[in-house]
Amino acid sequence: MDPAITITDLAVDRGGRPVLHGLSTTIQRGSITGLLGPSGSGKTTLMRCVVGVQRVRSGAVTVLGEPAGSPALRRKVGYLTQAPSVYADLTVMENARYFASLYGVPAAEAAAAVRDVGLGQAAGQLVGSLSGGQHARASLACCLVSSPELLVLDEPTVGQDPVLRDELWGRFRAMAAAGTTLLVSSHVMDEAGRCDRLLLIREGRLIADDTVAAVRAAAGTDDLEEAFLRLIKAQEVAA
Amino acid sequence: MNPRITLSTAGRVLRQLRHDHRTVGLVLVVPAVLLTLIKYLFEAQPAVFQGVGLIMLGVFPFILMFLVTSVAMLRERTSGTLERLLTTPLGKLDLLLGYGLAFAVAAALQAAVSTLFAYFALGLDPRGSLALVIAIAVVNALLGMALGLFASTFARNEFQAVQFMPVFALPQLLLCGLFVSRDQMAGWLQAISDALPLTYAVEALQEVGTQAEPTGTLWRDVSIVGGAVVLALILGAATLRRRSG
Numbered sequence: 001m002d003p004a005i006t007i008t009d010l011a012v013d014r015g016g017r018p019v020l021h022g023l024s025t026t027i028q029r030g031s032i033t034g035l036l037g038p039s040g041s042g043k044t045t046l047m048r049c050v051v052g053v054q055r056v057r058s059g060a061v062t063v064l065g066e067p068a069g070s071p072a073l074r075r076k077v078g079y080l081t082q083a084p085s086v087y088a089d090l091t092v093m094e095n096a097r098y099f100a101s102l103y104g105v106p107a108a109e110a111a112a113a114v115r116d117v118g119l120g121q122a123a124g125q126l127v128g129s130l131s132g133g134q135h136a137r138a139s140l141a142c143c144l145v146s147s148p149e150l151l152v153l154d155e156p157t158v159g160q161d162p163v164l165r166d167e168l169w170g171r172f173r174a175m176a177a178a179g180t181t182l183l184v185s186s187h188v189m190d191e192a193g194r195c196d197r198l199l200l201i202r203e204g205r206l207i208a209d210d211t212v213a214a215v216r217a218a219a220g221t222d223d224l225e226e227a228f229l230r231l232i233k234a235q236e237v238a239a
Numbered sequence: 240m241n242p243r244i245t246l247s248t249a250g251r252v253l254r255q256l257r258h259d260h261r262t263v264g265l266v267l268v269v270p271a272v273l274l275t276l277i278k279y280l281f282e283a284q285p286a287v288f289q290g291v292g293l294i295m296l297g298v299f300p301f302i303l304m305f306l307v308t309s310v311a312m313l314r315e316r317t318s319g320t321l322e323r324l325l326t327t328p329l330g331k332l333d334l335l336l337g338y339g340l341a342f343a344v345a346a347a348l349q350a351a352v353s354t355l356f357a358y359f360a361l362g363l364d365p366r367g368s369l370a371l372v373i374a375i376a377v378v379n380a381l382l383g384m385a386l387g388l389f390a391s392t393f394a395r396n397e398f399q400a401v402q403f404m405p406v407f408a409l410p411q412l413l414l415c416g417l418f419v420s421r422d423q424m425a426g427w428l429q430a431i432s433d434a435l436p437l438t439y440a441v442e443a444l445q446e447v448g449t450q451a452e453p454t455g456t457l458w459r460d461v462s463i464v465g466g467a468v469v470l471a472l473i474l475g476a477a478t479l480r481r482r483s484g
Contacts, residue, residue, distance in 0.1 A: 013484075014484060015484070046391070047359060051326050052326070052481070052482065053322055053326060053481060053482055053483065054482065054484075055482045055484045069482065070483065071328075074327055074328045075328050077326065079326045081319045081323060082320075082321065083318075083319055085318055085320045085322070085323045086320065087255060087318075087320060088318070090251070090254060090255055090256050093256055094251070098247060098248075098250075098251045101243065101244065101247035102244055102324075102328055102329050103327065103328045104243065104245070115455070125257065132316060142323075146327075156351070193356060216471065230392065236399045
C-alpha cells in the first residue's frame with residue numbers, strides 16, 4: 001500500500017524567516033509517528049503543511065495519495081490544533097455535534113467521541129467553564145467524530161493527568177491497530193516510547209527519522225531523553 | 240456548498256447566541272429604549288418622530304449586526320476555529336450563508352420587537368405595511384453583517400474590530416439623508432452618498448413611511464441594498480484563505 005504521507009524537500013518560511021529547510025520523510029499507514037523537538041523547532045509548521053493550511057516555499061506534501069489540502073482530503077484528515085479550537089460558548093456535546101454535522105456523521109458518533117475522551121460527565125457543560133485539560137479534550141473529541149483515516153494531533157496530551165494520558169494513548173494505539181494513521185507531536189520524551197516511529201526535528205531539520213528501537217540503538221542508550229541529547233550533540237559536532 | 244452544512248452552521252451560531260442571555264437581552268431591548276428617547280426628544284414635533292423613528296428602525300439592526308458579526312468572525316479567527324473549519328468539508332459559502340441565516344433570524348426578531356413596540360407603544364404609524372418595515376430592517380441587518388464580515392479581515396484584535404464600526408458605518412449614517420436631506424448636501428457629498436448602500440435603505444424606509452403601497456423606488460432601493468450585501472459577501476469570501484503564511 002502507498003504511504004499515508006510523503007514529504008519531499010519541504011521548505012517553509014514564516015514571517016520572512018525560514019522555518020523548515022528542505023525536509024523529506026515518509027509515514028506508513030496504520031502507524032503512530034511521534035514528532036518531537038524543542039518548541040520553535042517547526043513541529044506545528046510541519047503539521048500545518050500536512051493538513052494543507054500552511055503556505056509553503058517549495059517541496060511537495062502528498063497525503064493519502066493526494067496533494068495536501070485537496071478538497072477530497074477534508075473528510076479523511078482530522079487536525080487537532082495545539083491551542084484548543086472549539087466554541088467556548090457552546091457545550092461539549094453541542095461542539096461535537098456541530099463538527100459531526102460537517103461530516104454528515106450522526107449525533108450518536110458525537111456522543112461516542114465525547115465519551116472516548118472522558119468527558120461523558122461534562123457533556124452538557126459550556127466549554128468555557130471547563131478546566132484547561134478538559135477544554136483540550138473537548139477539542140480532541142471534535143477531531144475524532146469523523147473517524148478520519150489520518151489524525152494529525154498537535155500536543156494532544158498537554159495538561160492531562162497521567163491516568164488520562166495513558167487512556168488517550170491506549171485509544172490512539174487501538175485506532176492505529178484499526179488502520180488509522182496518527183502523527184502526534186509532543187515534547188514529553190516518555191511519550192516517544194509509545195510511538196512506532198520517531199521524527200526528531202530541530203531548527204527546521206530532521207535529526208532522526210527511525211523506529212524507536214533504532215533511535216535507541218543509534219544513540220547507544222535506552223533513555224530516549226538522553227538519546228535525543230546525544231543525537232543533537234552528534235549533529236552539532238558534525239556541523 | 241452544502242445545504243446541510245449551511246443549516247447546521249446557522250444552528251450553531253444561533254445556539255451560541257442563545258447561551259449568551261445578556262446579548263440577547265441587549266439586542267431585543269436596546270432599540271425600544273432608544274426609540275422611546277427619540278419619541279420624547281421630538282415630543283413637540285410628532286411629524287419628525289414619524290420620519291426619524293422609522294429610519295432608526297432600519298439603522299439599529301445595521302449597526303448592531305455590523306458589530307456582532309465583526310466580533311464573532313474575529314473570534315473565529317483568533318480562537319483557531321476558523322482555521323479548523325477550513326480543514327473540514329465546510330465550504331466558505333456555507334460559513335458565510337450560515338452566519339447570514341442565523342443573523343437574519345436574530346435581526347427579524349429584533350426588528351419585529353422594535354417595530355411592534357414603536358407602533359403600539361410610541362404611536363409610530365407608517366403609511367405602508369409594518370411587515371415591509373421589518374423586511375427592510377432584515378435586509379439592513381444583512382448589510383451590516385456582510386460589511387462586518389468584510390471589515391473583520393482588517394482587524395487583528397477586538398479593539399480594532401470595534402473601531403471599524405465608525406469607519407464603515409458612521410459615514411453612511413451621516414450621509415444617508417437623516418441629518419441633512421440629500422438635496423441640501425454639496426455635490427461631492429451627494430456623489431459619495433449615492434455610492435453608499437445605507438442611503439438606499441433609508442430611502443426605502445421613507446417610501447414605506449409616506450406611501451400606502453410599495454413603490455417602484457422602494458423595490459429598486461431594496462434591490463440595490465441586496466446587491467451590496469452580495470458584493471460584500473463575495474469580498475468577504477475572498478478574504479477567507481485556507482492557506483496562510
